[in-house]
Amino acid sequence: MTPLPARTRTAGAMLLAACAVALAAGCGGGAHVVAGQKVIVLGIDGFDHQLTRDLLAAGRLPNLARLAQQGGFTPLATSTPPLSPVAWSTFITGLDPGAHGIFDFIHREPDTLASFLSTSRTVPPGKILTLGPWQFPLSSGRVELLRGGEAFWEVLEARGIETTIVRMPANFPPSGKATRELSGMGTPDMLGTYGIFTLFSSKPDVFERRDVSGGVIQPIDVIDGVARGTIEGPPHPYRITPTPMAVEFAAHVDASGEAVLIVVGDETRVLEVGEWSSWVPVGLPLLPFQTLPGEVRFLLKSLTPYFELYVSPINLDPYAPALPISTPGYYAAELADAEGRFYTQGMPEDTRARNVEALTADELLAQARLTADETRRQFRYVLDQFRDGLLFYYFGHVDQVSHVMWRSLDPGHPAYTEADARYRAVIGDLYVEMDAVVGQAMAALGPNDLLVVMSDHGFAPWRRAVNVNSWLRDHGYLAVTDARAATAPGLAGVDWTKTRAYAVGLNGVYLNLQGRESKGIVPPAEASRLSAEIAAAMEGTVDPATNTPAITKAFVTAAAFAGRAYPRIEPDIVVGYARGTRVASDSALGIVGPDVFSDNREPWSGDHSMDPAHVPGVLFTSRPLKVPADRLQELAASILAEFGVTGFPKVRSTP
Amino acid sequence: MTLVNALLVRLADALLAPLAGLPPLAVVAGCALGSALAVLGVMRFTSNQVALGLVKRRIHAALLEMRLYNDDLRALLRAQGEVLRHNLSYVGLSLVPLVITAVPLTLAIAQLQAWYGYTGLTPGTPVVVTAAVERGAAATMPRLEGAGVEVTGPPRYFPTLGEMTWRIVPRAPGPTTLRLVTAGGTVIEKQLHVATGDDIARRSPLREQPSFVGQLLYPSEPPLDASAGVTAIRLPYPERLLPVAGQAVHWLYVYLALTFAFVLLLRKPLGVVI
Ligand SMILES: [Zn+2]
Numbered sequence: 044m045t046p047l048p049a050r051t052r053t054a055g056a057m058l059l060a061a062c063a064v065a066l067a068a069g070c071g072g073g074a075h076v077v078a079g080q081k082v083i084v085l086g087i088d089g090f091d092h093q094l095t096r097d098l099l100a101a102g103r104l105p106n107l108a109r110l111a112q113q114g115g116f117t118p119l120a121t122s123t124p125p126l127s128p129v130a131w132s133t134f135i136t137g138l139d140p141g142a143h144g145i146f147d148f149i150h151r152e153p154d155t156l157a158s159f160l161s162t163s164r165t166v167p168p169g170k171i172l173t174l175g176p177w178q179f180p181l182s183s184g185r186v187e188l189l190r191g192g193e194a195f196w197e198v199l200e201a202r203g204i205e206t207t208i209v210r211m212p213a214n215f216p217p218s219g220k221a222t223r224e225l226s227g228m229g230t231p232d233m234l235g236t237y238g239i240f241t242l243f244s245s246k247p248d249v250f251e252r253r254d255v256s257g258g259v260i261q262p263i264d265v266i267d268g269v270a271r272g273t274i275e276g277p278p279h280p281y282r283i284t285p286t287p288m289a290v291e292f293a294a295h296v297d298a299s300g301e302a303v304l305i306v307v308g309d310e311t312r313v314l315e316v317g318e319w320s321s322w323v324p325v326g327l328p329l330l331p332f333q334t335l336p337g338e339v340r341f342l343l344k345s346l347t348p349y350f351e352l353y354v355s356p357i358n359l360d361p362y363a364p365a366l367p368i369s370t371p372g373y374y375a376a377e378l379a380d381a382e383g384r385f386y387t388q389g390m391p392e393d394t395r396a397r398n399v400e401a402l403t404a405d406e407l408l409a410q411a412r413l414t415a416d417e418t419r420r421q422f423r424y425v426l427d428q429f430r431d432g433l434l435f436y437y438f439g440h441v442d443q444v445s446h447v448m449w450r451s452l453d454p455g456h457p458a459y460t461e462a463d464a465r466y467r468a469v470i471g472d473l474y475v476e477m478d479a480v481v482g483q484a485m486a487a488l489g490p491n492d493l494l495v496v497m498s499d500h501g502f503a504p505w506r507r508a509v510n511v512n513s514w515l516r517d518h519g520y521l522a523v524t525d526a527r528a529a530t531a532p533g534l535a536g537v538d539w540t541k542t543r544a545y546a547v548g549l550n551g552v553y554l555n556l557q558g559r560e561s562k563g564i565v566p567p568a569e570a571s572r573l574s575a576e577i578a579a580a581m582e583g584t585v586d587p588a589t590n591t592p593a594i595t596k597a598f599v600t601a602a603a604f605a606g607r608a609y610p611r612i613e614p615d616i617v618v619g620y621a622r623g624t625r626v627a628s629d630s631a632l633g634i635v636g637p638d639v640f641s642d643n644r645e646p647w648s649g650d651h652s653m654d655p656a657h658v659p660g661v662l663f664t665s666r667p668l669k670v671p672a673d674r675l676q677e678l679a680a681s682i683l684a685e686f687g688v689t690g691f692p693k694v695r696s697t698p
Numbered sequence: 699m700t701l702v703n704a705l706l707v708r709l710a711d712a713l714l715a716p717l718a719g720l721p722p723l724a725v726v727a728g729c730a731l732g733s734a735l736a737v738l739g740v741m742r743f744t745s746n747q748v749a750l751g752l753v754k755r756r757i758h759a760a761l762l763e764m765r766l767y768n769d770d771l772r773a774l775l776r777a778q779g780e781v782l783r784h785n786l787s788y789v790g791l792s793l794v795p796l797v798i799t800a801v802p803l804t805l806a807i808a809q810l811q812a813w814y815g816y817t818g819l820t821p822g823t824p825v826v827v828t829a830a831v832e833r834g835a836a837a838t839m840p841r842l843e844g845a846g847v848e849v850t851g852p853p854r855y856f857p858t859l860g861e862m863t864w865r866i867v868p869r870a871p872g873p874t875t876l877r878l879v880t881a882g883g884t885v886i887e888k889q890l891h892v893a894t895g896d897d898i899a900r901r902s903p904l905r906e907q908p909s910f911v912g913q914l915l916y917p918s919e920p921p922l923d924a925s926a927g928v929t930a931i932r933l934p935y936p937e938r939l940l941p942v943a944g945q946a947v948h949w950l951y952v953y954l955a956l957t958f959a960f961v962l963l964l965r966k967p968l969g970v971v972i
Contacts, residue, residue, distance in 0.1 A: 268858040297854040298836075304856045304863065313826050313854060313863050373945065380939075380946055 075222070076203035077431055081492040082685055083484050084435045086134075087477055088127055088212070088228075089442030089651065090498035092118040092659045094474065103475050106482040107663055110496065114664035120674040121500040123598055124550035124617050125655045127228060127442065128162050130499035130675060131212035136192030137679045137692035141613060142606025144191040145213055147548035149631070150612045154561040156534060158547060158633075160237070162213045162229040163188055178283050186216050186366055191608060195679035196221050196433060198691055205432035209425055210418070212437065212499075215389065216367045224370035225378065227437050230389035232356035233327065233337045233365065234277050238388050242401045243272045245350040257395025265350050270294040270303075274339065274354055276327040288327040288335065290357075300346055307339075314343040319413060322384035324360060336360035338384055340413070342406060353401060359387045381424045385417040392443035398647050404466060407447060415440045415473075419480060426487050433682070438480070441473050445502050449649020453504040457642040481663075488665060493685055497678060498660035505650040507586055508627035508643045509593055511546040511618060512635040518580055520544040521635065529635035537635065540564065544577055544615070549631050549652040551614030552577065552597075559611060574599045574615045581618060586640055593640070595621045595654045619654030626652065699910065703917040710809035711900065718898040722814055722940050722949065729810060730953050734960030737799050738970045744795045751971045753791060757784045792972070804914065807950070812918045814949045816901040816935035818893025819868045824850065827864045827888075828932040829878060830906075831855075835927030836862055838881030844890065846870030868892040873899070878928060888931040889919055906930035 098104050099111070110116065122133040122140065124147065132138075132145040140146045150161045168184040190213050196206040197220040208214065210227030217224040232238045243263040253260045263272050271293050278285040294303040302315045305323075312320040320341040326334030337357040344351035359365055361375040361384060368387055369375040379385060391414045397407040415438075422436055450456045451466035484494050512534070515521035521542045523529040528536030534545055539555060539562035546552045554570055557563040565573060578597035586593040596619035601607070603617065620626070628645070629636050651658040660675065672681040680691045717725045741747075760780035767773035819825055827842060836855045842864045843849065854863045868874075871894040878886040891901045902918035907929045913921060922928060939946035965972055 268856075295856040295858045297856050299852075299854070302854045304854070304859060304861065306859075311828075313865070315851070376946075 075205050078199075078204045078433075078686060079431070079491065080685075081429065081431060081487070081489065082433050082495070082682060083426075083429070083487070083492070084433070084495045084497065084682065085481065085484060086131075086211070086435060086437040087441055087496065087498050088437065088439045089445050089500060089502055090474070090477070090496075090661050091445075091501035092661050093501065094470070095661050098471055098474050103471065104478040106478045106485060107496065110481065110485070110494065110663040110665055114666045115668075115671075116661070116663050117673050118501075118659035119497060119662040119672075119678070121651075121655045121658060121660055122675055123603060123655050124619070125500040125651050125653065125658050126549060127499055128213045130660075131214075131228070132162075132190050132192075133676050134497075134499065134678055135190070135194045135211065135213065137195065137676060138192045139604045139606055139676060141600060141604025142192060142608050144189060144609040144612065146609075146612065146614055146617070147551050149548040151547045151553070153553075153556075153559045153611050156547070156560075156633075158533075160229070160231075162190060163215050163231075165235065173283060176283055177281050179281055188214070188216055188218065190214075192692060194218050194220060195683055195691060196435070198683055198688055199433055199686060202686075202688065204686060207425065207429060207432070207434045209421070209435065210437035210439070211435055212389070212439075217370045219370050221370055222432075223374050225375060226368045226389070228389040228439060230359070230368055230387060231366070232358055232388045233335070234357065236356075237390060238356035238393065238395070240356055240393055240396045240401065241272075241274055241354040242344075242396070243270070243350070243352040243354070245270070255399045255401070257393070258399065258401055260401070263350060263352070265294075265296060268296050270296070270350050270352070272352070274325070274357065276335070276337070276357055279329070281329075288329065290325045290327060290337075290339075294343075294350075294352060296346065296350075303343055303346070303352075305341055312341065314341060316343055316346055318343055319409060324362075324384075325357065327357075335365050336363045337365075338387075342402075342410070344406070353396065353406075355386075355393065356388055358391075361385060361387050378421055378424065382417070382420040385421065386414055390439060390443060392440055394443050394447045394647065397447045398645055400646075404448070404646070408444070408466075408469065411440045411444045415476070419476075422480060423483065426483065429487075433686075438477065441470075441477060442502075444473060445470055445649045447646045447648070449502060449504055450646075453506070453648065456504060456506050456648060458644045458648065485665065492665075494663075494665040495678075495682065496661070496663040497675075499675065500651045500655075500660050501658040502649050502651055503622045503653055503658055505623065505625045505643050505648055507588065507593070507624045508630075508641045509584075509586075509620065509624060510627040510630040510634070510636045510639055510641070511552060512630045512633065513637070513639045514581075514584065515544050515546065515552070515577075516635055517639060518577075520577060523635055526635075526637070530637075532629075532632040532634050534633040534635070543573060545633075546618075546626070546630055547633055548614075549626050550617045550619075552616040552618060554615045556615075570615065571599070571601055574601065578616050581616075586621075586624065588640060588642075592621050593624050595619055596656070619656070620652070622653060622657040624653065625650045699913045700908075700920050703913060704920070706805060706809060706917060707900075710806075710813070714809070714813050718813075722898060722938075723942070723952065726810070726814060726940065726949050726953050727956055729806070730956035731960050733803060733806070733953075733957045734964060736802070737795075737957070737961055738964055738968050738972075740795045740799045741792075741972050742968070742970045744798055745971075746791055747971050750788070750791050753784050753788045754971065757781055757788065760784060805917075807953070808915055808917050810949070810953070812900045812902055812916075813898060814940075815938060816903060817938045818871075818891050818897060818899065818901065819933070819935065820893055821868050821871050824865055824867045825934050827866055827876065828934075829862045829928050830860055830930040830932075831862050832927040832929065833857075833860070835880060836860075840878050840880040840886075840928070842866070842876060842878055844874050844876040846872070846874045846892065847876065847890065876931070878931065880926065880928075884926050886922060886926050886928050886931070888933065890933060901933075901935050903933050903935045904930060 122130040128145050132143045136143045145161050149158045151158045165186050172179045199206050205222040207223040208221040209225045212228035215226035215229040217226045240258040243261050249262045263270050274290045276288040279288050292307040294305050305312045310323050322338045324338050329335050338360050340355040342353040361379040392411045396402040448469050451463045522538040523536050524538045525536045542555050543565050544554050554565045555563050556565050578599050581594045581597040584593045598617040668681045670681045670684040672678045683691050760777045763777040846869050848867045851865045871892045873891045876888045876890050888905050891899050904916045905919045906912050907924050908921035940949050
C-alpha cells in the first residue's frame with residue numbers, strides 16, 4: 044500500500060491557503076487598468092559590456108545585434124560598489140546605496156562587529172513558552188526585507204498597471220506590491236543561508252563532520268551494499284538545545300557497482316555515476332505528522348574507489364515554502380506546476396562547492412546547465428502568460444559561471460593552466476544562449492511594446508588579491524594584539540584601543556568611530572579628515588608584482604553618496620580596485636594576514652567588485668527610450684517614463 | 699477477487715470510458731452525487747431511523763445542558779458523560795449502514811483512482827521501471843521490452859532492496875504492454891499507458907503477486923504469477939491533480955468533500971436521518 048504522496052497531503056492545505064488568499068485579494072486588491080503595452084525587461088546578471096562587444100563583432104549575438112540596430116546599445120554605468128545586491132537595489136529604487144541601505148553582501152553590526160546578510164533579516168517570535176527541553180513560540184516570527192526606498196514597480200501598481208517581477212535580486216521576502224512576484228538572489232535555503240551543500244565522502248581523510256566555506260563534508264561508508272547518511276536541516280525550532288532537524292537517506296549500490304538507488308522517505312531515484320537527480324522532495328520532521336517541506340538534488344560523484352555523493356542545499360519547496368517567496372503565495376507553486384520543481388534558493392549555482400573542490404569544473408557546469416534550463420523553461424511560461432504592463436525576468440547563471448570560469452579567458456592569470464584552455468568557449472556560449480532567449484522575447488513584442496536587456500555590472504579578471512585589513516595594519520590604521528590570533532576570521536586579535544579603521548565584506552572600510560562602534564576611538568569630528576587621508580593613501584598603493592596601482596579609486600561615502608539614511612551600517616570608504624585586482628577573501632572575512640598582496644589561486648577567477656568604472660554593464664533597447672539612460676540608477680525612471688510616469692524616485696539622491 | 703476485479707474493471711470502463719472527454723471535475727462531482735445518494739439510500743433502509751433520531755436529540759439536549767450549567771462543574775461533567783454515551787450509541791446505530799456502504803465505495807474509489815489518479819508518462823521523458831525480484835531471477839537479469847518504448851542503458855540490480863530497475867523512454871503515446879522476459883523464457887507483462895496530451899485513461903502504477911489489499915487497491919490488472927520470481931512491477935505515473943479554484947487538488951479530496959456536501963444537502967429533502 045502506497046501512502047498518498049506528500050504533494051497530495053499538502054494540496055489540502057494549499058486549497059485552504061488559496062481560499063484565504065482569494066478572500067484577502069477580494070478585500071484589498073485595486074482594479075487593474077490596461078496599460079496598452081508590454082514592457083519586458085530582461086536582467087542578465089554580470090553580462091559584460093566588453094565581452095558583449097567582442098561577441099557582437101564576431102557575429103555571434105544576432106538578436107542583440109538586431110536590438111542594437113533598432114533601439115540602441117550602450118554601456119550601463121554600475122553602482123558603487125558594483126556588487127549584485129547593491130546594483131540591483133540601485134536599479135529597483137533609483138537611489139544610491141546611501142539611500143537604499145544595501146552596501147555589500149555582508150554588513151556588520153557596529154557594536155558587536157557580528158556580520159549579517161545585507162538584504163533580509165529574520166525577526167524571531169516575540170514570546171516563547173519553554174517546557175523542559177522544548178520551547179514554543181506564542182507569536183510567529185517573520186522575515187524582513189532590509190532594502191529601503193520604493194521599488195519602481197510599486198509606482199506602476201499604484202496606477203493600476205500590472206507588473207510581474209521574477210527573481211529580482213534583493214527582493215526577498217517579495218515586496219508584496221507586484222501582481223506576480225518570485226524572489227531571487229537573497230532567497231535563503233532551509234538553513235537560512237545563501238546555500239549550504241553537503242558532500243558525503245568515504246575518502247579516508249574525511250573521518251568526521253567538517254564545515255567548509257559554503258558546505259559541510261560528512262563521512263559515509265558503504266556497509267553491505269548500502270550507504271546511509273543524514274542531511275542536516277535547520278535547528279529544530281521547538282528545542283532549546285540546538286538540534287538539527289534531519290533527513291535520512293539510504294543509497295543502495297547496484298550489483299555491478301555503477302549506480303545507486305537513493306531512498307529518501309517515499310521517494311526513490313536511480314543515479315549512475317556522474318548523474319544529477321531530479322528534485323527530490325524531503326520533509327524535515329517538525330512534529331509527529333508534521334514536516335517542513337524542502338527539496339534537494341543529488342549528484343553521484345563517484346562509487347569507486349570512494350563513494351562520493353553531493354547533496355544540494357535544502358531548497359524551500361516551491362509547493363509549500365516555509366518562508367514567503369512569491370506574490371501571491373501560490374505563484375511559486377503555479378510555476379512549479381507549469382514547468383516542474385526548481386531552485387528556489389537565490390544564487391543556485393554552487394560556486395562555493397566549486398571553490399572548495401567539492402564540485403569539479405565539469406560538475407559545476409552541469410549544475411549551471413540545470414539552473415539555466417529551469418529558468419529558461421520558466422521564462423517561456425511567464426512570457427506566454429504575460430499580456431500587458433511590465434515583466435521583469437532575471438537570469439543569474441551567466442554571472443555565477445563567469446566567476447568560476449573566467450580564468451579560461453585569461454591566459455595571463457597567475458593560476459592559468461592548460462586545463463583551463465578546454466573551457467575557453469564556455470562563457471561565450473552562455474552569452475549566445477542568452478541571445479536566443481532575447482530572440483524569444485523579441486518574438487513576443489507587438490508594435491507598441493518595448494524590450495530592455497540590461498545587466499547590473501560587467502566582469503573582469505581577478506588575478507591579484509589585496510588584504511585590506513593587512514594594508515590598514517601596515518599603514519598604521521589597524522593594530523593587532525597577537526599576530527597569530529589575527530589570522531582567525533571575524534577580526535579576532537585586533538587591538539581596538541589602537542585601531543582607527545577596519546574592513547568587512549568586499550569593498551567596505553569602516554572607521555572605528557566613537558558612539559557607533561562599541562570600542563570606537565575616532566572622534567566624529569575627525570571622521571571626514573581621516574576617511575580622506577586613508578582614501579588618498581589607498582589610491583597611491585602600487586602592487587609590487589605588477590608595478591601598477593592596485594586601487595584606482597577609493598570613495599569617501601560621505602561625499603560619494605547623496606543619501607545618508609543608514610549611518611550605522613554605511614561603510615566610510617568604498618574601495619575601487621584596479622581591473623584585475625580584488626579584495627582577498629581572507630580580508631572580507633576579517634582576517635588580518637601576514638601579506639597585503641597575493642596571487643589569486645582560487646577557481647573563483649573572475650570578479651566585478653572593483654572600481655565601477657572598470658566593470659560597466661550593458662543596456663539594449665528595442666526602440667530608443669523616451670528618456671535615455673546610461674546609468675543603472677537612472678534606468679527605472681526611464682522605464683517608468685515609457686508608461687508616462689515621471690517623478691521617480693520621489694527623493695532624488697544623485698550625487 | 700481476481701474474478702470480481704475483472705468484472706468491476708469491465709463495468710467501470712463501460713461507465714467511465716465514454717466520460718473520458720468530459721472535464722474530470724464534472725465526472726468526479728457526478729460520482730460524488732451518486733455516492734451520496736447511495737449512502738443516503740442505505741442509511742434510509744438499513745438503519746434504525748427512529749432510534750437514530752432519538753439519539754441525536756439526546757446529544758443535542760446534553761450539549762444544551764453543558765452550555766446552561768457551565769458554572770456547575772458536577773453538572774458539566776455529567777452532561778459530558780451523556781454526550782459521550784449517546785455518541786457511542788450513535789456510532790453503534792450507524793455501524794451497519796457504514797459497513798454496508800464502505801465496501802462498494804472502496805471498490806468504486808479504487809476504480810476511480812485508476813482512471814483519475816494518474817497522468818500518463820510523457821513521450822520522450824525518461825522514467826525508471828522497477829521490479830521486485832527474487833534473488834534467483836535477478837541473477838539472470840531479465841530483459842525488458844515494449845512496443846513504442848525505448849529501453850536506455852543496462853538494467854540495474856540492487857541486491858539490498860531485491861529490486862531491478864530499467865530506464866525507459868516512452869516514444870509512442872497510448873497504451874502498450876511492457877514485457878519482462880526471463881532467461882527461462884517466461885514473459886511477465888505490465889500495462890503501460892503513455893500520455894496523449896492530458897488524456898484520461900485507466901492507469902495502474904503497480905502489478906504484484908496476489909494479496910487481498912493489493913487487489914483491492916490496484917484492481918486494474920490480474921496479479922502476477924507467483925512462480926515467475928518477480929513479485930511486483932512498478933511504474934512511476936505522476937499523480938493527477940485537478941484544478942479547483944486555481945489550485946491543484948487530488949481527486950479524492952474533491953470526491954470526499956463533495957460526497958459529504960451532497961449527503962448534508964440531500965438528507966432533509968430525502969427525509970433521511972443521519
Ligand atoms: Zn557576481
